[in-house]
Amino acid sequence: MNQKATNKTNKSGEGGYLAVLRIPSFTVLLLGRLVSGAGQILFSMATMWYILQLTESALAAALIPMLPYLIYAFLGIPLATISDRLPKKQLLIWTDIWRAVIACILAILFLTDSMLPWHIYAANLLIAILGFMFNPATQTVIPAILPKPAEQLAPANALLNSSSKTIELLGYALGGILIAFISLQSILFIYAITFLLSALAIAFIRIPVTKVVKQKGFSGFVKDSMQGITFLFSNKVLACCIIFGAIINFAGAPLHIFTPIFANMVLEAGPQGYGLLQSAFAAGSIVGSLLSGKYAKRLSLAHWFLVSYLTSGASLLLMPMYPNLYFAIVCSFLLMLGLALVNVPLVTSILLSTPEEKRGRVMNSMGVLMSGVSNPLGLLLGGWFIEAYSPSWVYMGIGMFVIFMGTASLFVRPFREDRAGHTLHRKSSISSEI
Structure with missing residues (x-):
């Protein structure tokens, strides 16, 4: 009877929130996503506000948050297929690095008075594409870094969801304050730093190599895309x-x-x-x-x-x-x-x-x-x-x-x-x- 009670306690402990947070790889990945998530909110708000001031058009500004939805609807599945075919750790690191590079290029264009509206749209488009490759790779990695995914995956997903909502709740409030008091190029550099920190955090995570099964040619790519x-x-x-x-x-x-x-x-x-x-x-x-x-x-x-x-x-x-x-x-x-x-x-x-x-x-x-x-x-x-x-x-x-x-x-x-x-x-x- 005592042994059964002990086993039940152990099982509940393995799947609890504190137990999941004690897993170093998951905690590092969670913190990296929180930092980059805050940066993403700040970037979206700042670029939308800049377009609104530049064009004085609400429709032009509304295109900024609409772009990710359009990319996801039309390219979400093909981008996930590409993500499934690439080594996960390198993909996570490089998508973060490239998002930071894009933000730095925008900041330089702003500093040199060379920024045009299409630069903003192109940057948001590329960042959305990189994000929709990053996210499926993350979802593939999470079960792999948990010692006991059957018990720990539900609380891990709950922590990821609730923390992202918390960042969203706080991010828009803080983002409005930052946009009011600091320049666009500073916000862009902050955004770049958040993704560099995320890439650095991922570099320290031990991620098991995921096997890749792919069919050759364009028709094979289409067939692979439909497998989901x-x-x-x-x-x-x-x-x-x-x-x-x-x-x-x-x-x-x-x-x-x-x-x-x-x-x-x-x-x-x-x-x-x-x-x-x-x-x-x-x-x-x-x-x-x-x-x-x-x-x-x-x-x-x-x-x-x-x-x-x-x-x-x-x-x-x-x-x-x-x-x-x-x-x-x-x-x-x-x-x-x-x-x-x-x-x-x-x-x-x-x-x-x-x-x-x-x-x-x-x-x-x-x-x-x-x-x-x-x-x-x-x-x-x-x-x-x-x-x-x-x-x-x-x-x-x-x-x-x-x-x-x-x-x-x-x-x-x-x-x-x-x-x-x-x-x-x-x-x-x-x-x-x-």
């Missing part, structure tokens, strides 16, 4: 997750447009209210990631989807029914908490079931299918809804739709089998321990 999609749809539960996730992202995309309008027209809270709602969104994402990371194994993937959709849908439905700022803040927090609950179990499940030589393509395929296409279409639809309907009705409509999708998942056969299989597996594990 075919892998996802070879698993019925994952295929259902992708389809449901894409539909929800399509329906929820207009909220990016409606949130400031809702804060202004319905809550009458102005920009301060909008800022508070955005902060609640970030806080909900952080808490949701940490909760699902800790309890990822307690529920099946289908159960997480059900809990996520019901929580998020109910929050959206209730928010306009009681138009009060503080109630809206609570609902915004629960909305993003619900959406974040499913992210860590889904990513962990896919990473653990994917062969390491395909991880980059599989993860980028998931992102492209779930958000790369559906988000832009949803934003276009949201632009039409702004003109036609009240924000309150849109919030309630999306909330009811999300609840409907969560309820509908109860009747989808792969989800039902996943819930039953998880329950049976837990029961068999408990009986074997007894």
